[in-house]
Amino acid sequence: MTTNLPLQPGGVAVAAPRYAAWLATKNDLTARFVAAGRIPGLINLAGGLPEPTIFPTEELAAYAREVILKHPRDCLGYAPTDGLPELRDAIAARYSSPALRLRRENVLLTASGTQSLDLLGKVLIEQGDVIAAQFPSYVGAMDAWRPRAPQYRNLVLEDGAFDPLASFGGAQFVYSVPNFSNPTGKLVGVAMRTAMVDAAHQTGVWLVEDDPYCALQYDGAPLPRMIDLSAERSRQGDYEGPVIHLGSVSKELAPGLRVGWIIAAPQMIQTLIAAKQGADLCSSGLNQRIVLAAMESGLIDRLSPRMVELYRERRDALCAAMAEHLAEWFVWDAPVGGMFVWATARDPSLDTDRLVSIGTEIGVLVGPGSVFDPWAKSRSALRLNFTANAPERLIEGVRRLADAVRKLKSGAV
Amino acid sequence: MTTNLPLQPGGVAVAAPRYAAWLATKNDLTARFVAAGRIPGLINLAGGLPEPTIFPTEELAAYAREVILKHPRDCLGYAPTDGLPELRDAIAARYSSPALRLRRENVLLTASGTQSLDLLGKVLIEQGDVIAAQFPSYVGAMDAWRPRAPQYRNLVLEDGAFDPLASFGGAQFVYSVPNFSNPTGKLVGVAMRTAMVDAAHQTGVWLVEDDPYCALQYDGAPLPRMIDLSAERSRQGDYEGPVIHLGSVSKELAPGLRVGWIIAAPQMIQTLIAAKQGADLCSSGLNQRIVLAAMESGLIDRLSPRMVELYRERRDALCAAMAEHLAEWFVWDAPVGGMFVWATARDPSLDTDRLVSIGTEIGVLVGPGSVFDPWAKSRSALRLNFTANAPERLIEGVRRLADAVRKLKSGAV
Numbered sequence: 004m005t006t007n008l009p010l011q012p013g014g015v016a017v018a019a020p021r022y023a024a025w026l027a028t029k030n031d032l033t034a035r036f037v038a039a040g041r042i043p044g045l046i047n048l049a050g051g052l053p054e055p056t057i058f059p060t061e062e063l064a065a066y067a068r069e070v071i072l073k074h075p076r077d078c079l080g081y082a083p084t085d086g087l088p089e090l091r092d093a094i095a096a097r098y099s100s101p102a103l104r105l106r107r108e109n110v111l112l113t114a115s116g117t118q119s120l121d122l123l124g125k126v127l128i129e130q131g132d133v134i135a136a137q138f139p140s141y142v143g144a145m146d147a148w149r150p151r152a153p154q155y156r157n158l159v160l161e162d163g164a165f166d167p168l169a170s171f172g173g174a175q176f177v178y179s180v181p182n183f184s185n186p187t188g189k190l191v192g193v194a195m196r197t198a199m200v201d202a203a204h205q206t207g208v209w210l211v212e213d214d215p216y217c218a219l220q221y222d223g224a225p226l227p228r229m230i231d232l233s234a235e236r237s238r239q240g241d242y243e244g245p246v247i248h249l250g251s252v253s254k255e256l257a258p259g260l261r262v263g264w265i266i267a268a269p270q271m272i273q274t275l276i277a278a279k280q281g282a283d284l285c286s287s288g289l290n291q292r293i294v295l296a297a298m299e300s301g302l303i304d305r306l307s308p309r310m311v312e313l314y315r316e317r318r319d320a321l322c323a324a325m326a327e328h329l330a331e332w333f334v335w336d337a338p339v340g341g342m343f344v345w346a347t348a349r350d351p352s353l354d355t356d357r358l359v360s361i362g363t364e365i366g367v368l369v370g371p372g373s374v375f376d377p378w379a380k381s382r383s384a385l386r387l388n389f390t391a392n393a394p395e396r397l398i399e400g401v402r403r404l405a406d407a408v409r410k411l412k413s414g415a416v
Numbered sequence: 417m418t419t420n421l422p423l424q425p426g427g428v429a430v431a432a433p434r435y436a437a438w439l440a441t442k443n444d445l446t447a448r449f450v451a452a453g454r455i456p457g458l459i460n461l462a463g464g465l466p467e468p469t470i471f472p473t474e475e476l477a478a479y480a481r482e483v484i485l486k487h488p489r490d491c492l493g494y495a496p497t498d499g500l501p502e503l504r505d506a507i508a509a510r511y512s513s514p515a516l517r518l519r520r521e522n523v524l525l526t527a528s529g530t531q532s533l534d535l536l537g538k539v540l541i542e543q544g545d546v547i548a549a550q551f552p553s554y555v556g557a558m559d560a561w562r563p564r565a566p567q568y569r570n571l572v573l574e575d576g577a578f579d580p581l582a583s584f585g586g587a588q589f590v591y592s593v594p595n596f597s598n599p600t601g602k603l604v605g606v607a608m609r610t611a612m613v614d615a616a617h618q619t620g621v622w623l624v625e626d627d628p629y630c631a632l633q634y635d636g637a638p639l640p641r642m643i644d645l646s647a648e649r650s651r652q653g654d655y656e657g658p659v660i661h662l663g664s665v666s667k668e669l670a671p672g673l674r675v676g677w678i679i680a681a682p683q684m685i686q687t688l689i690a691a692k693q694g695a696d697l698c699s700s701g702l703n704q705r706i707v708l709a710a711m712e713s714g715l716i717d718r719l720s721p722r723m724v725e726l727y728r729e730r731r732d733a734l735c736a737a738m739a740e741h742l743a744e745w746f747v748w749d750a751p752v753g754g755m756f757v758w759a760t761a762r763d764p765s766l767d768t769d770r771l772v773s774i775g776t777e778i779g780v781l782v783g784p785g786s787v788f789d790p791w792a793k794s795r796s797a798l799r800l801n802f803t804a805n806a807p808e809r810l811i812e813g814v815r816r817l818a819d820a821v822r823k824l825k826s827g828a829v
Contacts, residue, residue, distance in 0.1 A: 019620050020588045022687055023542055023564075029690045058492040060484060067480035067702070071473060079471040079670035114527060114674075117697040125563045129436055130543075146694035150538045151436075175433045207432050257492035259701040261527075274435055277442045281559035282695065284530040287703055288672040289480070 025149045030142060030374050039368045046400035049368040051185065051342050052391040057310055058257050062302050063293060070292035082288035084280050085272070086112025086264075090295045094264050097298070098248070103234035104241045108269040111276060114286045116215050116251040116263045118279075120147035123211060123247065123265075125278040127175045128153045135170055135208075136178040139345075139375030139384070141185045144178060144213070155377045160195050167202030176209040176247070177202075181229060183216045183341025186375045186386040190339055193226055200232045203245040209271070212248045218255035218307055219390075220340040221315040230266060243268045252294050254342075255310070256303055260290045318344070320394035321387060324401035332408050333385070342390045347372075348383040356382050358404075358411050365410075367403035438562045443555060443787055452781045459813035462781040464598065464755050465804040470723055471670050475715050476706060483705035495701035497693050498685070499525025499677075503708045507677050510711070511661070516647035517654045521682040524689060527699045529628050529664040529676045531692075533560035536624060536660065536678075538691040540588045541566045548583055548621075549591040552758075552788035552797070554598045557591060557626070568790045573608050580615030589622040589660070590615075594642060596629045596754025599788045599799040603752055606639055613645045616658040622684070625661045631668035631720055632803075633753040634728040643679060656681045665707050667755075668723070669716055673703045731757070733807035734800060737814035745821050746798070755803045760785075761796040766824070769795050774823050780816035 039045060071078045077087055085091065088107055095105040113119045120143070128134070128151035135156040136144075145155075158170050158177060171177055179199065181191035191199075203210035212229045233244040251263035265275060279285075297303050321344060322337045332353065333346040348355065359371040372384030385404075389397060452458060484491045490500055498504065501520055508518040526532045533556070541547070541564035548569040549557075558568075571583050571590060584590055592612065594604035604612075616623035625642045646657040664676035678688060692698075710716050734757060735750045745766065746759040761768065772784040785797030798817075802810060 020540065020622055022539055026539060026687060026690060029693075052494060055489045055493050058488055060488040060492065063492065064481045064484035067484055068477045071477035071480055075471055075473040076468045077672075079473065079476065079672040080468050081465060081671045114700075115696050118695065121695050126435055126439060127433065143694075143697065149694055150691065209433055258494045259490075259492040261696065261698075261700040274439060277439060278563065280442075281556075281562055282531065282534050283527050283674065284556065285674075287527075287674040287700060290700055290702065 023150065025152055028149060030146065039363050042363070042366070045363070045366050045368055046392065046396055046403065047368045048387045048389075048392065048397070048400050048404075049370045050388055050391060052388070053254065053258065054313060054390055057306075057313065059297075059302055059306060062300075063257065063297070066293050066296040066300075067289070070296055071289065074288075074292055078289040078292050080288065082285040082291060084285050085276050086110070086286065087288060087291045087295070090291045093295055093298050094250075094266070098230070098266060100231060100234075103231050105266065106241050108272060109242050109266055111265045111267075111272045111279065112286055112291060113251075113263040113265060113279065114261045114283060115258075116213065116249055116253065117143055117147055118261075118282065119249045119251075119263050119265050120144050120213070122275045122278040122282060123176070124148040124151045124153070125282070126271075126274045127209065132175045133173060134176060134178055135174040137180065137184060137187075137189075138377070139186050139372060139381060140178070140377070141180060141213070142374050143185075145377055160191060160199075162192075162195065165195065165198055167198065167205060171202045171206040171208040171210075174208050176211050178211045178213065179229070180213045180216075181226070182214055183219065183338055183343075185216070185341065186343055186370065186372075187345040188336070188338030188341050188343050189345075190226070196226065196229050197232055200229050200236070200246065204233065204236055207245065210246045212246055214248060214250055215254055216341040217250070219311065219314060219342065221311060221318060222339040241269070242266075243270075247271060252297075252303070255307065256294065256297055260294060262286070262290050262294045314342070314390050317389040317392070317394060317397060321389040321397045321401065324398040325387075328401050328405040329408070332412075342388055343370075344387045344389065345372075346385045346387060351383045353408075353411070354382050355385050358385070358407055361410050362404055362407040365403055365407055367400045367407065369400075369404060436563065438565055441562055443559065452776050455776070455779070458776070458779050458781055459805065459809055459816065460781045461800045461802075461805065461810070461813050461817075462783045463801055463804060465801070466667065466671065467726060467803055470719075470726065472710075472715060472719060475713075476670065476710070479706050479709040479713075480702070483709055484702065487701075487705055491702040491705050493701065495698040495704060497698050498689050499523070499699060500701060500704045500708070503704045506708055506711050507663075507679070511641075511643070511679055513644060513647075516644050518679065519654050521685060522655050522679055524678045524680075524685050524692065525699055525704060526664075526676040526678060526692065527674045527696060528671075529626065529662055529666065530556055530560055531674075531695065532662045532664075532676050532678050533557050533626070535688045535691040535695060536589070537561040537564045537566070538695070539684075539687045540622065545588045546586060547589060547591055548587040550593065550597060550600075550602075551790070552599050552785060552794060553591070553790070554593060554626070555787050556598075558790055573604060573612075575605075575608065578608065578611055580611065580618060584615045584619040584621040587621050589624050591624045591626065592642070593626045593629075594639070595627055596632065596751055596756075598629070598754065599756055599783065599785075600758040601749070601751025601754050601756050602758075603639070609639065609642050610645055613642050613649070613659065617646065617649055620658065623659045625659055627661060627663055628667055629754040630663070632724065632727060632755065634724060634731060635752040654682070655679075656683075660684060665710075665716070668720065669707065669710055673707060675699065675703050675707045727755075727803050730802045730805070730807060730810060734802040734810045734814065737811040738800075741814050741818040742821070745825075755801055756783075757800045757802065758785075759798045759800060764796045766821075767795050768798050771798070771817075771820055771824050775817055775820040778816055778820055778823075780813045780820065782813075782817060
């Protein structure tokens with residue numbers, strides 16, 4: 004790409020600026036979704052948005068006022084690049100266990116899970132370096148890493164097919180979303196978590212455990228985190244192992260606060276701080292103080308059961324509607340957590356990119372499988388969100404999607 | 417660098433992960449400043465911090481509560497990647513003039529001036545690309561661009577010595593802080609601003625006008641912005657020219673809100689949005705709404721005279737103390753704005769890196785000139801901040817600095 008600046012009369016011939024090469028590979032999903040959002044009456048099952056009425060508005064409004072009055076310098080001045088020490092301590096305490104010993108130096112506060120991914124890319128990726136990841140994979144992670152131009156290796160996590168050396172060897176890091184992966188909703192079991200942690204310890208390859216959805220589990224008990232499994236291998240001193248754990252308050256409290264965190268070995272945290280210094284100097288102290296207040300008051304713990312109940316009902320409503328209207332053409336597993344159902348076409352020649360276009364025209368927006376594939380080959384799956392719409396809207400959205408499939412199959416488009 | 421992860425018994429020999437190469441070049445200034453900040457009684461003239469008692473705490477506490485109650489979805493949900501439309505419109509209106517026609521599409525909201533610089537690096541720099549900049553230059557900008565590994569060209573802006581083609585030709589962009597440059601405090605005059613804008617239009621090279629200090633002018637009238645001078649060259653339609661203007665509320669309101677903006681041609685803004693999507697997805701809607709309230713209520717305008725008066729008095733106190741205690745060894749110009757005085761040693765062999773170390777030991781911290789030089793050769797200048805300390809502390813700091821010079825000169829260290 005070159006800039007299109009008009010040269011003035013007398014303009015001179017010099018090498019013109021161009022945009023960085025990665026911009027030719029950017030995904031236009033967000034732009035398409037935003038454009039679709041303007042269609043009146045559209046049912047949006049594409050995004051990963053929370054139900055907005057669930058935000059604890061009154062409490063957060065009160066906290067915001069109180070923390071500014073009580074801690075004006077923390078809230079309004081420059082915060083430390085690594086975050087307010089009180090919140091780093093609170094995160095360290097929250098994740099600590101007899102096996103996993105964390106202190107402030109294990110925690111970096113960031114301005115969201117996306118920023119955490121951006122910082123990881125900055126410190127670990129040079130052009131052409133290998134990231135091993137579960138595919139289909141989170142498109143936002145690929146967006147974060149695009150400017151560093153990595154290569155991807157498909158991490159095969161099927162039981163019996165996992166080869167630690169082939170999976171981890173030579174990679175700069177392994178990227179995994181073990182809890183209700185975006186987009187597939189898949190839960191990685193304990194045996195596979197253990198195998199990945201073992202492989203990380205054996206090879207020295209960093210294992211990134213991205214865990215934004217842990218608060219959204221609808222069935223069963225939480226599985227051990229990989230950072231816990233890693234800590235159990237050493238059991239001495241503060242955590243120094245190869246797992247890099249990412250969390251945020253976007254799902255359990257409010258995404259608008261833009262507060263996330265990275266838990267890792269202190270050496271890795273120091274390196275990430277250097278990257279954060281050049282990324283935004285520091286995060287908002289106000290937002291960090293609000294999150295700390297919401298943790299200390301127990302607000303986050305009180306919210307959780309309400310959110311889980313609401314989203315479980317919506318997951319069930321979506322899956323029931325899919326069973327009624329889409330089972331002829333798609334297969335899926337009802338996820339035990341997260342925000343998405345991943346539906347794969349029975350007929351692999353069904354082009355879900357085209358299906359998404361037709362759906363948009365008749366009033367339902369879903370995520371095309373292709374954007375979750377860095378090789379952009381997979382065009383026979385869909386991602387459906389169930390958190391942002393009430394059950395009756397979910398059901399109507401699925402009906403429209405079934406209409407879109409019929410249109411596509413009949414060739415009437 | 418390689419990771420120091422201990423290989424477990426049975427560890428296997430594979431290519432170990434390493435950190436990205438740019439990390440070997442990171443500046444350790446911040447870490448040194450933070451460490452020095454722990455010394456009791458130290459007078460810190462090194463940072464670029466505001467006087468914290470000047471924050472409008474009561475007003476911002478009230479706004480924070482009100483905007484969450486009134487606009488909970490804007491504040492607590494995901495904001496658009498490009499920012500809340502109402503604040504984009506307000507920024508566009510604030511900068512618009514008969515010549516400079518701006519609309520929402522000319523404005524990207526960012527999470528600080530530092531993030532603006534990071535995004536620019538992401539869209540314009542490939543390894544080895546050339547940035548032409550005034551040197552000494554803002555170390556935070558160099559920090560933001562380190563992960564893209566640019567080369568720097570020294571932009572000579574002396575009257576009579578400015579050569580547009582040699583300065584701009586072949587650069588990806590030109591970086592300038594025309595108002596009270598950090599670290600030198602230098603004001604770029606109208607003739608040179610015009611010459612730079614002409615060069616940008618002639619060559620098609622982007623001209624970045626970083627303007628964080630515009631609210632902090634202590635003498636004389638503001639000079640025209642380069643984006644205004646650029647707009648006067650076309651006078652037709654909305655702005656499409658080569659100037660990229662950066663602003664923020666960090667100096668005029670509160671840095672803890674982390675709200676900045678980029679004003680540029682819509683095509684450039686679109687490109688920067690793609691970079692922001694991967695950097696943090698979006699900025700905090702809460703913080704954007706607070707800034708909008710502070711603009712609409714006139715709070716920002718009311719703060720300005722108080723801030724200018726306070727900082728003018730401090731600049732005068734620092735410069736008077738320097739005239740009394742440092743004139744034997746240093747020369748400087750009293751800046752008409754900004755936060756810093758740049759002092760150059762009369763004897764070029766005076767090593768200011770060593771002087772900074774001695775000063776730190778005897779209780780005064782100042783910025784060493786070397787960190788503002790990407791070639792790290794310049795070791796005969798100092799940056800002194802005057803905004804963060806009351807006059808009596810500034811005077812005592814200068815006295816200590818004079819003691820440090822005497823120690824250095826006497827070889828008694």
